[in-house]
Amino acid sequence: MDKILAGIAHFQRTIFPQLSAASAAAATGPQRPLALFITCSDSRVTPHLITQTDPGDLFGCQVVGNIVPAYGATYGGVSATIEYALAVLNVADVIICGxxxxxxxxxxxxxxxxxGMAHIKTWLLHAAAARLTVLENWPDEDEDTKLRLLTEHNVVTQLMHLRTHPAVASRLVGGKLRLHGWVYELHTGEVRVFDERSGAFLPAIPPGDEAP
Ligand SMILES: [Zn+2]
Incomplete structure (x- = not known):
């Protein structure tokens, strides 16, 4: 805990006083996040860091496997987070990031x-479609390739589940909501985005467009 407590001290003394005016306003006024950001609980995935956003910008949901149960499949925290983000906060974008x-x-x-880990096994049933898709269609690929394909197809599966939520379905038809599927590469910092037309995950920032 020492590192964590030292971090709080540094934040309070040095970082918080330097927050932008927008961040200060976000801290005191009602929140108006730009997006709902659903990603994995993995400690190496840091939404604000990889998107360089401020307090108030992202309404967050970090859950094992960035899984979104289909509507009615469970009545848990992920569904409640989606409902609140849309019905109360009116976010215009939802990102699912593997x-x-x-x-x-x-x-x-x-x-x-x-x-023997009943909760994890049960939770991962919500990714069964992605698992079967990869195992049946790419049975001969090596393990690294299967892992990449499964990570991508899991994002696509969770986007499908997201569309079953009434608040999502209604806003999509009304043109008030956009859905985004991302994969974040831990070892390069790259973000790839699901392109519905091609079915591929393409760089969020095309090569050569990194600056400024
Ligand atoms: Zn993960």
């Missing part, structure tokens, strides 16, 4: 590693 080297995706490829 990531490379995801432990949850590895478990899907090797379920024996969580034998």
């Amino acid at each position: 990531h490379s080297d995801c432990g949850a995706m590895k478990v899907l490829l090797d379920p024996s590693s969580v034998e």
